[in-house]
Amino acid sequence: MTRYFISGTGTGIGKSYFSALFAQKLKAEGQRVRYVKPVATGYPEDDDAAFVAGQAGLAPEDAVTLYTAAEPASPCFVFDPFPFAACVARIEALSVDCDALLIESAGGLAVPLGQRRYNYHFALELGLDVILVVPNRLGCLSDAIVYGHFAKRHKLTLSAVALNDHFAASAREADRNAAVIAEHYTSQTMYRFDAALTEWEGGSLRRPKG
Template structure:
């Protein structure tokens, strides 16, 4: 079985797809065959843009993925840009369909990067939230957090959720050019309370290795 990594974030538009693409490159540099999986994407009028971008990026390094279809990379899609629970009208999501798609993808890979939708407590249907997927898929979680004011609260809430559910995880900051106050307003707290801090742009290779070590 391929090693499975579930990429999530503290909220929507934090940088999951950006980070996943960096991980595709990092694992490919390590000589590993990388696959991608976007189980659910909302806001899809025709083509699932996030899933398509990930698939195309992965195919550059692992051409075997071209034997799959975009429907297999992104099995569940909804037009409304909302939580799957809302976008899908609260109907049950066929989880077995996701399991089957993941198994097909990982037969071509050493590592599968699974990108969630929104954050950990985005509801999928009446029974399931995003935070339930890493355990279902047997994946280690990578949490992407932001560097804006408020990141301390957002990050700690998400780390507590991962700890409370006893999920294995690694986390890192996706700092953007406009996050100029981070070093003054937020970094001092994190530096005082955490031994290792990862900044995704700077530390993607170290993040990739740590995720593999966490799986092992």
């Protein structure tokens, strides 16, 4: 079984879109996929599990949210304390009977959960492969490079970078950014996608040219 932690450089950058597309890809390969959102704020208006289930065709029991809060804020502001150990245990239980487990963070990789816990601690505690979602726009080069150093500093297994082309001002800008980021992530899989899409193009995720 493979287990992925889908996080990114911030919030509102397309993590749920990528999760849905990635789930479609894995399902097309014959894998049983389960999606877990450990914590969701701004809920139920912002229900990522329901979105991913609908877009990827997952059964309700295969797309779940564990802890919710109505206020759209960092988990450290709405949980006192955040039930990290219990959350990890529930994720472990959900990893049974599936081929691929997708865990999507609330916000970016370093969002605080409280009590010196951050989103990236899920990846460390559960041994997850991190997929870093980056909005392909002005400023993304610094974000992508800095987060790469952050992942290395905290001994995270960064397996892939997913660039969201939806934010690009032009195809030229998108391709230039992608080329530079690829030079810094030579050992990682490089994905490109567009959050405006709801299905894989030609049955597979688009990749950088060249």
